[in-house]
Amino acid sequence: MTPEPGPDPGGDPGPSGWTVPGQVGVGPWEGSWPAGEHWDPELLEHGDRRNVVDPYRYWRREAVAADLARRAHPFHVAIENLGHDHNIGTVVRTANAFGAAGVHIVGRRRWNRRGAMVTDRYLRLHHHAGAAGLVAFARGHGLAVVAVDNVPGALRLEETTLPRECVLVFGAEGPGLSPELRAAADLAVSIAQFGSTRSVNAGVASGIVMHGWVRAHADLSDAW
Numbered sequence: 001m002t003p004e005p006g007p008d009p010g011g012d013p014g015p016s017g018w019t020v021p022g023q024v025g026v027g028p029w030e031g032s033w034p035a036g037e038h039w040d041p042e043l044l045e046h047g048d049r050r051n052v053v054d055p056y057r058y059w060r061r062e063a064v065a066a067d068l069a070r071r072a073h074p075f076h077v078a079i080e081n082l083g084h085d086h087n088i089g090t091v092v093r094t095a096n097a098f099g100a101a102g103v104h105i106v107g108r109r110r111w112n113r114r115g116a117m118v119t120d121r122y123l124r125l126h127h128h129a130g131a132a133g134l135v136a137f138a139r140g141h142g143l144a145v146v147a148v149d150n151v152p153g154a155l156r157l158e159e160t161t162l163p164r165e166c167v168l169v170f171g172a173e174g175p176g177l178s179p180e181l182r183a184a185a186d187l188a189v190s191i192a193q194f195g196s197t198r199s200v201n202a203g204v205a206s207g208i209v210m211h212g213w214v215r216a217h218a219d220l221s222d223a224w
Helices: 041-046 061-071 088-097 131-140 179-184 202-217
Strands: 075-081 102-107 125-128 144-148 166-170 187-190
Parallel strands (some): 075 166, 144 187
């Protein structure tokens, strides 16, 4: 299901603007409602204030998730959740923005969803109790395991082409990747840094590395 072009704001039928200062999104649909199962009657009637791009305005959540899955890139993202890391929500939100095929939480099942800004509702989320589960998933789906950490032998991300079909693995804030995932990695990459800190946080690192994948492999004509 390909997103339909957004309606002309000046046309009729179409969305009305919000009349309350500070409101985000689009108001109720004016005129005859469009036909199609992907449209959400409640949003058409009351307006859509969700954090979604314009082509998905008024779409049912399930329809948005299905279309994102159809358009997803062939890379996954994994992060170890060893101590209820607050960066996980940021990683999830960034994975949504870059079109990851899935996000994997390794370790604790519960994680702080606040930073995800509800983007987790549109992604395929997987949970693995430990590193072995993630590695088994990767091997079973033909995905190279790419460890992102400042460890001896890691290649510079800036000088390396990431595998097209892979799972990008990020460690918990502080300790970095667990020894199990480091040992299982097919490739380790690090981000070039020039300051005094040993590492950037997982949320920032994930955005840098995912963008590196996009620069190498994505069809930019498919971007919003």
